[in-house]
Amino acid sequence: MIRFLIKGILGDKNRSVLPIIIITIGVSLTILLSGYLRGVMGDMIDQSARFDTGHVKIMSRSYAEDQVQMPNDLALLGVEAIKEQLASDYPDVQWADRIKFGGLIDVPDGKEGSKGQGPAAGLAFDLFSGVSGEDERLNISHSIVKGKLPSQPREALIGNDFADKLNIQMGDEITYMGTTMNGSMTFENFVVSGTIKFGIAAMDKGAIIIDISDARVLLDMHDAVGELLGFFEGGVYDDDKALAIAAEFNQKYAHDKDEYAPQMFALREQNSLGGYLDYVDYFAGLFVGIFVFAMSVVLWNTGLLGGLRRYQEFGIRLALGESRGHIYRTLIYEAIFIGFTGSVAGTIVGLSGTYYLQVYGIDVGDMMQESTMMVPSIMRAKMTPDLLYIGFVPGLFAMVFGNMLSGIGIYKRSTASLFKELEV
C-alpha cells in the first residue's frame, strides 16, 4: 500500500509538487529568519558582553548601583584575592580587569598653549601582559586605524574621530585631567600610539584607551577595578550557567553588610539584556507559530482543493470497499511523505542561506553611524543546532495538520450517492 501511495503522489504532480514547494519555501524562510534574528541579536549581545557586561560581571554593590556614572570611588578592592578565589571556584571562566573613567583631554600646541580640549571616555584593559586575551576579545588590533597598540607605560590609543577633530598626530602628547578614586585631581601625559575605530558609535565617541596598569597609577586604584568581567570558555554565553554562577557567588556574600562587598551579575541582569534574550526566544517562537499557522491555512486550502480534485478517487475507493478511516489514514501517510520531503528540502535551502548570511552578512554600517547602541556594522546570521528542527518539525506538522482538516470531508461523505457521483 505504501508503494501504491508513493506512486500516486509521484504520478500526480498537483498532489505533490505544489505542497512540497510551499513547505520548502516556508521551512527555508523560517530557518533563515530565525538564524538571522538569532545571529543579529546574538551579535548585539556578544558585543555587549565583550565590551561591557561580560558573561558575568563583578562590581562592588555601591558601584553597581551607579555604574553609568563610572563611580571609581566605589571601586572593587582586593581584586587579586577575589580573582584567586574565582580561579579556584570557576576554573573554566576567564576574568578580565576593566576600569572606565571620565575626564578631559587637552592637546598642547607646543607653545604652552592648547590646540584643543574635549571630554574623554576612558577605558583601561590589560594590554601589556599578553595573556589576558583582551586584544582578541575586543578586536583592538584590527580596529586600529593608524599607529599601533600601546606597548609601554603612558601610551594611549584615542578614538579616530576624536583625533581628527583635535588634529592629533601619532607620537603627539596629550594630557589627561581627571580625578583619582580618592577624589584628588590627577594629571598625566600620554603619547598617542594610535587611533582606533570600533565601528560602534557608543565606543568611538571621545575614547581614550590605556593599559590597566597605567590606569591604576593614574587613578590611584592599586589592587582595585571598576569592573571584573568573566567570560566562559569558547566565548559562548550560557544563560543558565551565568545565572547559576552569579547566584552561587552572591550567596557567599549574602550576610556581608558591607556596601563595597562584591556582587556578581549575569549578562541578562545587566543593561536590560535579559529583555533582549527573551526577545530572541520570543521572536523565534513567534516565527515558528506564524509559520505553522500560515502554512496550515495554505496547506489546508491546498488539501481541500486536492480533496475536491480527488473526490472521484475517494468515491471509487469507498465503493471498492476501502473504509473511511483507511482512506483518512492514507491521506495522513501521504502528508507525512510530502511534509518530510518538503521539510528536508526547506531545511537544506534554509541552512544554506543561513550559512551564507553567517559568512557574508548584511552591511548596515551606513545606517548605524549615529547609533549609541553596541551594534555591529555587519549583521550576520548564526547557525545553531536548533535550526535543524525549527523549520523541519513545523513543516511536517503543517502538512499533516492541513490534510487532517481537509480529510474530515471523507467522513462527511455519503456513500449512498456514490453511484450518482461516479456517473459524472
Place this chain on the structure above:
Amino acid sequence: MTTESIISIKDVTKRFPVGGGEFTALHKINLEFETGEFSGLIGPSGSGKTTLLNIMGSLDTPTEGQAIVMGKDISKLTHKQSALLRNMHLGFVFQVYNLLPVYTVFENVEFSLLLQNWSAAERKKMVMESLEWVGLQDIADKKPAKLSGGEGQRVAIARAMVKRPEIVLADEPTANLDAANAHTIIQTMKRLSHELKTTFIFSTHDEKVMGYLDRIISLEDGKVKKEQQVEAKFSLS
C-alpha cells in the same frame, strides 16, 4: 431467504427527506437473487433502480424492512463492516469507468487486492488472470488515458472481478459505449457469471443489455411493476 438466495430484499422501503416532507424512493420491495443470476433492474428515471442498487451494495440502508446480502443485514452493519462486505464480496461497475488516472491498468485492477493483504506474487497472478478474462493482459502497463472506451470498461470489469466477488452490481455499464463494445462488455460479464457463478445485477435502460438477461425486474414509482424470467435473446459468442 432460500438456501440459494444471495440477496434477500424484504419489505424494503426507502424514504428521503425532501424540503419539509419526504420522498419515497422504494415502497415495500420484496426480491430474492440467487447465486449466478444475470438479472437487471429496468425502469424510468426516478423509479428507484439506483436506490435499490445502493442498498444491495451496502452503500445505503433501508428506512424500513430488511436487506440481507451474503447473510448480513445491511441495516445492522457499521461503516467499517459495510466497507468490509463491499471489499470481500461485492464488485461495482459504473457507467463511467472511473479508473484512477495516475496508475496503470495493472495497478487499477490490483487496488482491491491491496486492501485484502494478498502477497505481491498472489496479486500479480490474480490481476493477470483477471485481465485475461477481459482480454487485456497485453496492456497491463498502459495508463487509463491511453485506453479506448471499451478497453476502459473492460478494465473496470477486471477490477470488479479480480477479488472473485459473489455479487457484481453494474449501473448502466454500457451507457457510454458503442454497440459493438456494449455487446463485448455484456458478453464478457455473462461469460464470467457463467464460469465463476457470480451474480450480476444491472441497472439499465439499454436494450442490448436486456437481451442478455435471464431475469428482468421492472420498477416504477419505487414499486416492482413486473418481474419476469426471460429467454436470453443473445447467447455467448
